[in-house]
Amino acid sequence: MSEMIYTYDGSFEGFLCCIFESYANKEVLTAICRDEDFLPTLFAVRAVQTDRSHAGRVYRKVVKLSPYGAKLLQKGFLTCLTDKELCLYRLTVKLLRDGPSFLRDRSDETLYPVIKAVGHLDGEAHLLKGFVRFSELGGVLGGEIEPKNRVLPLLRSHFCARYRDESFFLYDRTHREALFYTAGKAVIRPLESFQMAPPDEAEARYRLLWKRFYDTIAIQERYDPKGRRTHMPMRYWSTMTEFQGEEAFKAQSPSAGGPVPGVPGGIPAPGIRPGSGRSAPGSVL
Amino acid sequence: MDVLEKLTILTDAAKYDAACTSSGGDRTSRKGYIGNTSSSVAGCCHSFSADGRCVSLLKVLLTNRCVYDCKYCVNRRSNETKRAFFTPEELADLTISFYRRNYIEGLFLSSGVYRSPDYTTELMIRTLRLLRETYRFNGYIHAKAIPGTAPELVEQLGLLADRISVNIELPSEAGLRALAPDKTKGAILAPMRQIQSRSLQSKEELVKYRHAPRFAPAGQSTQLIVGATADSDFHILRLTQGLYDRYHLKRVFYSAYIPVVEHALLPSRDVAPPLLREHRLYQADWLLRFYGFRAEELLDEEHPDIDPRVDPKCSWALSHLGFFPIEVNTADYMSLLRVPGVGVTSARRILSARRVGRLQIEDLRKLGVVMKRAQYFLTASGRAVPGLRFSPESLLAGLLAAERPSLPQPPMEQLSLFDSPG
Numbered sequence A: 001m002s003e004m005i006y007t008y009d010g011s012f013e014g015f016l017c018c019i020f021e022s023y024a025n026k027e028v029l030t031a032i033c034r035d036e037d038f039l040p041t042l043f044a045v046r047a048v049q050t051d052r053s054h055a056g057r058v059y060r061k062v063v064k065l066s067p068y069g070a071k072l073l074q075k076g077f078l079t080c081l082t083d084k085e086l087c088l089y090r091l092t093v094k095l096l097r098d099g100p101s102f103l104r105d106r107s108d109e110t111l112y113p114v115i116k117a118v119g120h121l122d123g124e125a126h127l128l129k130g131f132v133r134f135s136e137l138g139g140v141l142g143g144e145i146e147p148k149n150r151v152l153p154l155l156r157s158h159f160c161a162r163y164r165d166e167s168f169f170l171y172d173r174t175h176r177e178a179l180f181y182t183a184g185k186a187v188i189r190p191l192e193s194f195q196m197a198p199p200d201e202a203e204a205r206y207r208l209l210w211k212r213f214y215d216t217i218a219i220q221e222r223y224d225p226k227g228r229r230t231h232m233p234m235r236y237w238s239t240m241t242e243f244q245g246e247e248a249f250k251a252q253s254p255s256a257g258g259p260v261p262g263v264p265g266g267i268p269a270p271g272i273r274p275g276s277g278r279s280a281p282g283s284v285l
Numbered sequence B: 001m002d003v004l005e006k007l008t009i010l011t012d013a014a015k016y017d018a019a020c021t022s023s024g025g026d027r028t029s030r031k032g033y034i035g036n037t038s039s040s041v042a043g044c045c046h047s048f049s050a051d052g053r054c055v056s057l058l059k060v061l062l063t064n065r066c067v068y069d070c071k072y073c074v075n076r077r078s079n080e081t082k083r084a085f086f087t088p089e090e091l092a093d094l095t096i097s098f099y100r101r102n103y104i105e106g107l108f109l110s111s112g113v114y115r116s117p118d119y120t121t122e123l124m125i126r127t128l129r130l131l132r133e134t135y136r137f138n139g140y141i142h143a144k145a146i147p148g149t150a151p152e153l154v155e156q157l158g159l160l161a162d163r164i165s166v167n168i169e170l171p172s173e174a175g176l177r178a179l180a181p182d183k184t185k186g187a188i189l190a191p192m193r194q195i196q197s198r199s200l201q202s203k204e205e206l207v208k209y210r211h212a213p214r215f216a217p218a219g220q221s222t223q224l225i226v227g228a229t230a231d232s233d234f235h236i237l238r239l240t241q242g243l244y245d246r247y248h249l250k251r252v253f254y255s256a257y258i259p260v261v262e263h264a265l266l267p268s269r270d271v272a273p274p275l276l277r278e279h280r281l282y283q284a285d286w287l288l289r290f291y292g293f294r295a296e297e298l299l300d301e302e303h304p305d306i307d308p309r310v311d312p313k314c315s316w317a318l319s320h321l322g323f324f325p326i327e328v329n330t331a332d333y334m335s336l337l338r339v340p341g342v343g344v345t346s347a348r349r350i351l352s353a354r355r356v357g358r359l360q361i362e363d364l365r366k367l368g369v370v371m372k373r374a375q376y377f378l379t380a381s382g383r384a385v386p387g388l389r390f391s392p393e394s395l396l397a398g399l400l401a402a403e404r405p406s407l408p409q410p411p412m413e414q415l416s417l418f419d420s421p422g
């Protein structure tokens, strides 16, 4: 067996193909990186082409051995774990070699980094179910987040169920992708940049009402800034209405319907399935 | 008066209520309706206020006018304060608009007693009905039942709300008589009993018919004020235990008394709210609900108050050193739960991991065990933490050091308490 570095297209399927190729070529991987992140090195490199049928074979094999293991792969791929591909690759190798029993022992050294990262992802998604803030712009709800992990696939079913008769979008600034939902259909697509439109009168007023409620509900005699930061780390504050500066509470235009402000031109209407190109995370196989 | 001012007054008047959780709901998304309830057991916090408390629900009073005169309350009849009144329409609009923007998980509606308990409850019912039927709101609602309300009205309230609560207010009848002369123990317990038997009945019906009406599916809770009266922690914990046993309450909330008025029967205005005591009571409450402890194991007539220095579980462990050390590879679940630093989650992980192989002391941290507390009380494969030496005295010092950083806002006067010998 020889040692190799693989590069792939950044998709989950592409990653599964790395595993497929490593078995097919009897190669042990020392690094797996996305094509765009790859820096030339002295080591031997293989550029893996994504082949959905190869990806499917690896995935089905893992599911057969352990559905829980498959879940870990899927979720692990969404985490911000450094070298997540390599960690997940090693987990898969161990699963194929030893069977699934080690997955019950959290302290296992191959499992631990993955399960910790997935815990972090789940935790962040749970917090964001609460911390996401929407604004209403011409009948459409829009919001932004700045998470460390790719949480949109985990937030999708929650918000789609909660606002099933609404149209909304949620932009992930960190990973430059957005969840769109309308008429019962949801998609996650890459979106390079996004600028939220300023509020109209009604929106500005509800923001103000909320801020007033937030400021009033605290009991002065119990002031506890450290407790607040522990439960709600400051990195979430940037997208929360109650922590915005004065500008966010000033109406820029009178309330009106009309075209949806905030959704930039050139974005395909929500509801259209993503075509070729990078697939949405979570929409596995 | 505009809605912004009303909101300010009626939030300010509601903020002392401790409960703000949205847990236990079971509403799933419905076509034509907006919302559902959180599937997480812990509910969902949408923000945390500057005092570090979870903001989950729009917590307001319908009105802060009140014909009662509870001495500890800012809304009491005899207090000079600005009064306001939400119309059902205003409140329904606020709830829906906040909910759509994901500010909140739902509404927590309480009220001062306007004219009479029945009259007030009817207004609350009108608001909730508007919200549920006209605005088609399918999110979480927590409603307060006012002692002395007619059972028929409590029934209607329970069919609209996910959770109902009746506040015990003060831990003893003597306290009630002195400070809340308009309320009696009987009037508080009557709706509690009704809610409990009605929930039970509703659950039985649901087994038989899927569409049977749901009565307060998220159960009931209560709150009591700590530090306004001289009641001991032992008294409070036994009361709590009785409420869990007999009325199947989902939660008992404790609210450190904040002196809002000067009154001969109450702590003076410059007494700081007993936040540490409140924190310890919550920890003890947790032990009753999830760890299989009984109030009588934690405290007794000779030691009627929780030791403020360490959490109640450490305190129990220190006085039962003979129970330890626990061997993590063989101990049963309930024994594992008794180890300080081992929680419900880490105990389960230990059970799962040890089926795969023998656990070593180094593995425990990865299973979520808080070793700086647990190390004194357990072994793994017969081994303790290498190099660990301690005596009963240094044990206490070690536990104090382990806990200090995690205490809620340890202000100066509380620190001096740690430094005093004993």
Ligand code: SF4
Residues within 6 Å of the ligand: B066, B067, B068, B069, B070, B073, B074, B075, B076, B077, B111, B112, B113
């Ligand atoms: S009944 Fe008592 S506790 Fe409730 S609002 Fe009136 S005065 Fe306050």
